[in-house]
């Protein structure tokens with residue numbers, strides 16, 4: 061092979077432009093949910109629903125999030141409605157410890173990998189004991205403080221439905237949350253204890269993050285890394301999307317759903333031309 065300057069130029073011309081992922085092998089686009097497809101805990105815009113349905117005509121789509129399936133319903137599934145295109149949509153709530161597909165016009169659970177009853181009891185005890193010992197057990201709350209999400213137990217200091225302002229005031233620099241995280245992590249060395257939202261601590265089995273979900277999906281569908289593309293708002297190191305990048309999946313960072321909408325628009329043009 062001629063390795064001279066002319067050959068180099070020829071190869072360079074086959075490469076995608078800066079920041080663009082080659083789409084010839086693309087089989088699936090995986091999206092984070094909160095702050096990627098919609099602002100946190102709000103429904104996707106009708107224009108985003110339209111873009112996702114158009115994308116589903118070209119490739120499979122997966123939505124992976126730490127949120128529960130119930131949160132997906134109002135945020136994504138109701139706006140998407142009932143369409144045959146949904147057969148290509150893969151839902152991975154709670155970081156892929158649950159997996160749902162669209163079958164016979166309804167969402168069907170393919171698997172759920174929940175904590176055992178003993179693990180749940182142990183976690184609830186540890187969170188309760190830790191919060192009380194540290195003086196972080198509040199009596200004035202908005203909804204339950206401890207929530208069983210099947211594969212994850214979540215402690216929310218002010219309750220699941222606390223207003224954002226109250227949450228910000230409770231622990232402005234995150235020290236209370238970190239104290240509780242460290243205390244519970246010491247009590248539960250065989251489980252993963254992470255800081256979640258502004259006032260919350262999540263406990264799961266070890267190794268449950270978005271990379272866990274994506275690896276399962278790859279296995280289930282026999283897909284290679286080069287056939288996947290991931291879009292998320294927290295791809296920074298320490299962000300909850302970072303494990304997918306570390307797994308080796310090509311990633312597209314976004315700052316909000318508007319970036320994601322622009323990305324899908326552009327991707328649809330490139331997929332139409334492949």
Ligand SMILES: [Mg+2]
Nearest residue numbers: 092094095293
């Ligand atoms: Mg996000």
